[in-house]
Amino acid sequence: MQIILNGRAHALECETTVADLLKSLDLAHKPVVTELDGQALPRGDHNSTALSEGALAENIDLAAGG
Numbered sequence: 296m297q298i299i300l301n302g303r304a305h306a307l308e309c310e311t312t313v314a315d316l317l318k319s320l321d322l323a324h325k326p327v328v329t330e331l332d333g334q335a336l337p338r339g340d341h342n343s344t345a346l347s348e349g350a351l352a353e354n355i356d357l358a359a360g361g
Contacts, residue, residue, distance in 0.1 A: 299351045300316075301353055302353075313341040314344075330353040332351050
């Protein structure tokens with residue numbers, strides 16, 4: 296299966312959830328906002344939201360600084 300992740304093609308071996316994708320990218324415990332098909336996805340929905348073929352996913356790192 297293939298999705299578009301941050302504007303680039305990204306292959307997945309099988310159906311997976313947003314939570315699994317974030318784990319595979321080492322982002323599960325980092326402050327990121329995930330957008331799926333143009334909609335911000337609450338962190339509480341990551342485990343129950345499956346990715347589908349051709350899904351558009353964006354991961355946005357949150358950073359604070361001065």
